[in-house]
Amino acid sequence: MIEDFKGFLAVYSDNWHDWGPQIYEAIWVTIQLTIASFALALVLGLLLALGKLSRIRALRAFCTAYIEVARGIPALAILFLLYFGLVPLGIVFDAFTAGAIGLGMSAAGYIAEVFRAGIQAIHKGQREAALAVGMTPMMTFRYIILPQALRIILPPMLNMVIILLKDTSICSLISTDELMLRSKDLAMMSFLPMHLFLLAGAIYFCLSWPLSLITRKVETMMQRGRRQTFGT
Amino acid sequence: MDAFFTKLATLGGPLLLGAGTTVAITISALVVAVVLGLAFALIRLLGIRPLNWLISAYVEAFRNTPVLAQVFIIYFSLPYLGVNINPFPAAVIGLGLNGGAMLTEVFRAGLNAIHFGQREAALSVGMTPWMSLRYIILPQTWRITLPPLGNYAIALLKDTAVVSAIAAPEIMFWARNLVTSTFETTFVYILAALLYFCLSFPLARLVDGFERRQRAWQ
Numbered sequence: 001m002i003e004d005f006k007g008f009l010a011v012y013s014d015n016w017h018d019w020g021p022q023i024y025e026a027i028w029v030t031i032q033l034t035i036a037s038f039a040l041a042l043v044l045g046l047l048l049a050l051g052k053l054s055r056i057r058a059l060r061a062f063c064t065a066y067i068e069v070a071r072g073i074p075a076l077a078i079l080f081l082l083y084f085g086l087v088p089l090g091i092v093f094d095a096f097t098a099g100a101i102g103l104g105m106s107a108a109g110y111i112a113e114v115f116r117a118g119i120q121a122i123h124k125g126q127r128e129a130a131l132a133v134g135m136t137p138m139m140t141f142r143y144i145i146l147p148q149a150l151r152i153i154l155p156p157m158l159n160m161v162i163i164l165l166k167d168t169s170i171c172s173l174i175s176t177d178e179l180m181l182r183s184k185d186l187a188m189m190s191f192l193p194m195h196l197f198l199l200a201g202a203i204y205f206c207l208s209w210p211l212s213l214i215t216r217k218v219e220t221m222m223q224r225g226r227r228q229t230f231g232t
Numbered sequence: 233m234d235a236f237f238t239k240l241a242t243l244g245g246p247l248l249l250g251a252g253t254t255v256a257i258t259i260s261a262l263v264v265a266v267v268l269g270l271a272f273a274l275i276r277l278l279g280i281r282p283l284n285w286l287i288s289a290y291v292e293a294f295r296n297t298p299v300l301a302q303v304f305i306i307y308f309s310l311p312y313l314g315v316n317i318n319p320f321p322a323a324v325i326g327l328g329l330n331g332g333a334m335l336t337e338v339f340r341a342g343l344n345a346i347h348f349g350q351r352e353a354a355l356s357v358g359m360t361p362w363m364s365l366r367y368i369i370l371p372q373t374w375r376i377t378l379p380p381l382g383n384y385a386i387a388l389l390k391d392t393a394v395v396s397a398i399a400a401p402e403i404m405f406w407a408r409n410l411v412t413s414t415f416e417t418t419f420v421y422i423l424a425a426l427l428y429f430c431l432s433f434p435l436a437r438l439v440d441g442f443e444r445r446q447r448a449w450q
Binding site: 068069071072073074075076077078080081084085086087088089162166167168169170172173180184187193194197198200201204205208209212 | 292293295296297298299300301302304305308309312313386390391392393394396397404407408411417418420421422424425428429432433436
C-alpha cells in the first residue's frame with residue numbers, strides 16, 4: 001500500500017521537468033481568464049443592475065430579459081455560441097477572448113442580481129437623512145450608501161470569483177489553453193490521466209480554498225458589524 | 233420559411249433526444265446529491281470528530297475544484313484502477329458527488345436554523361429521537377431548504393452541459409455532433425441554448441414561488 005503510494009508520487013517527480021513548466025504556464029492563463037471574466041462581469045453586471053432599476057421601461061425590460069436568459073443558459077452553451085456559432089457570421093474570437101467574454105456574460109446575470117439586492121436593501125431614508133444634514137450627493141454615496149451596500153455585496157461577489165475560477169475549466173472545451181486543457185493534453189500524451197487530473201484538481205483546490213476561507217471570514221465580519229435598523 | 237421548418241425538424245429531433253438525457257442526468261444526480269447531502273448533514277449532528285473531519289474534507293474538496301475535473305477523474309481514472317465506467321453513470325456519480333458537497337452545507341444550515349428547543353420539546357412529550365427527527369425536525373428543515381435546493385437544481389441542470397466532454401449523450405453532445413455533420417453551427421448552438429432556457433426557466437419561476445412563499449412565512 002505504502003509502496004504503491006510511493007510509486008504514485010514517483011511518477012510526478014519523474015515527469016516534473018516536463019510537466020512543471022507547462023502546468024505553471026497554464027495556471028497563469030487560468031488566473032488571467034478568471035480576472036478578465038470577472039472584470040467584464042462586474043462592469044456588465046453593474047450596468048444591468050442600474051438598467052433593471054431604471055425608470056425607462058424598454059431599458060428595464062431589456063436588462064431583465066438579459067439577466068433571465070444569462071442565468072438560464074449554461075456557460076458552456078454561451079461559449080460554444082461565441083466561439084463556434086458566430087464564425088459563419090464572420091465574427092471570430094480567439095479561444096481566450098471567447099472564454100473571457102462568455103464567462104463574463106454568463107456571470108454578469110448573477111452579479112447584476114447581487115448589485116440590485118445591495119442597492120435595494122438600503123432604505124431611501126438613509127440617503128434623504130444624509131442630504132438633510134448637509135452632505136453632498138457624492139459624500140452621501142461615499143460615506144452612507146457605499147459602506148452599507150458593500151456589506152451586502154461583498155460576500156456573494158467573492159463567491160462569484162470562486163465560481164468563475166472553477167468555471168474557467170470549461171473553457172478547455174473551446175480549446176482555451178488553460179489548466180484543464182493542458183492537463184488533458186499531457187494526460188493523453190503520457191497515458192497517465194489519473195495523475196494529471198488529480199494534479200489539476202489539487203491545483204484548483206490550492207487556488208480556490210484560500211479564497212473560500214477569505215470569503216467565510218468576510219461573511220462573519222460583515223455579519224458582526226450589522227445592526228438591526230428599522231424599516232429595511 | 234419551409235426550409236427553416238425542415239431544418240428545425242431535422243436538427244431539433246436529436247437535440248430533443250439530448251434534452252431527455254439532460255433531464256435524466258439532472259434527476260439522477262439530484263437524487264444522489266440529496267441523499268448524500270442529507271445523510272452527511274445528519275451524521276455531522278452526531279458530533280463524532282473523525283467523521284466530521286472526513287465530511288468537512290469531502291465538502292471542501294468538492295466545493296473547491298471544478299466539476300469538470302471531478303468528472304474527468306471519475307471517467308478517465310477509474311479504468312486505470314480496473315473499473316470501466318460508461319459516460320452516463322460517470323456523469324451521474326460526478327455531478328452527484330459534487331452536489332452532495334453543496335447540499336451538505338445547505339442541509340446543515342437548514343438543520344441549524346431549527347431551534348434546539350424543538351427537539352427537546354419533542355423528546356419531552358415522549359417522542360423517540362427518530363420520531364422527533366421524522367415528524368418535527370425534518371419537515372421544518374425541508375421548508376427552509378426548499379429554495380436553496382431549487383436553486384441548486386437549476387445550477388445542476390446547467391452543469392450537465394459539461395458532461396458532454398465525456399460523451400454523455402445530452403444536449404451539448406448532440407449539438408456538437410450535429411455541427412460536425414451539418415455545419416449549421418449558429419443555428420444548432422442557438423437552438424441548444426434555447427432548449428436549456430426552456431428547461432431552466434420554468435424551474436426558476438418555481439423556485440421564485442418557493443422563495444416568495446417563504447418570505448410570507450417569516
